[in-house]
Amino acid sequence: MKAIPARATRGLNLGSVVVASDNSGARLVRICGVKKGKTPKGTQQYVKMADMVKVSVRAGKPDMKGQVFDAIVIRQRKPYKRNTGERVMFEDNAVALLKDDKGNPKGTQVKGPVSKEVFERWKGVAKIAQFVL
Numbered sequence: 001m002k003a004i005p006a007r008a009t010r011g012l013n014l015g016s017v018v019v020a021s022d023n024s025g026a027r028l029v030r031i032c033g034v035k036k037g038k039t040p041k042g043t044q045q046y047v048k049m050a051d052m053v054k055v056s057v058r059a060g061k062p063d064m065k066g067q068v069f070d071a072i073v074i075r076q077r078k079p080y081k082r083n084t085g086e087r088v089m090f091e092d093n094a095v096a097l098l099k100d101d102k103g104n105p106k107g108t109q110v111k112g113p114v115s116k117e118v119f120e121r122w123k124g125v126a127k128i129a130q131f132v133l
Contacts, residue, residue, distance in 0.1 A: 004049065004120065005082065006049065006081060007082075008117070009081075010046040011076035011080070013031075013047070014046075016047070017030050018055075018093040019092055020055075020057075020094070020096070021094035021110055022096045022105060022107030023107040025061035026059075026060035029055035029057050029058060030055060031095075032053075033054040034047055034051060034053055035054060036052060037051065049117050050074075050118045050122065051072070052098075054068060054069075055095060056068050057069070070100075072118060072122050072125050074115060074125065075114070076089070076090060088115065094112065096110050096125050102124075103124045113129070113133040
C-alpha cells in the first residue's frame with residue numbers, strides 16, 4: 001500500500017458507526033477491523049484517512065444487513081495535517097465499500113467530497129468521486 005502525504009491522526013476507533021457514502025445500498029456501517037494495520041501489542045487498533053477496513057452493514061437494503069465488506073475511509077471529522085502545512089477536516093466520517101481486495105468500489109458513485117490522500121492511494125475509488133478535496 002502506498003504511503004499518504006500527510007500526518008494522519010487517529011480518526012476512528014473499532015466499533016465506530018459511520019456513513020456509507022456510495023450508492024452500494026448500505027447507509028450505516030460499523031467498523032469491525034483494520035486491514036494491514038500495525039499497532040503495538042496490547043494496543044487497540046485505530047483507523048485513519050485512506051485506510052482499508054472491515055465493516056458490517058447496520059442499516060440499508062434488507063438483504064445487505066449484517067453482511068461484512070471491505071471499505072476505504074474517505075472522510076474523517078478529526079483534523080489531520082498535510083505535508084503542505086494545512087489542516088484538513090470534514091463534516092462527517094464516511095467510507096466507500098469495496099467488492100474485492102484490489103480496491104474496486106462496489107458502488108458507481110460517491111456522494112460528497114473525497115480526500116486527496118484517498119485519491120493518491122486508491123485510484124478506483126477516486127474515479128467515481130464527485131470531487132476531490
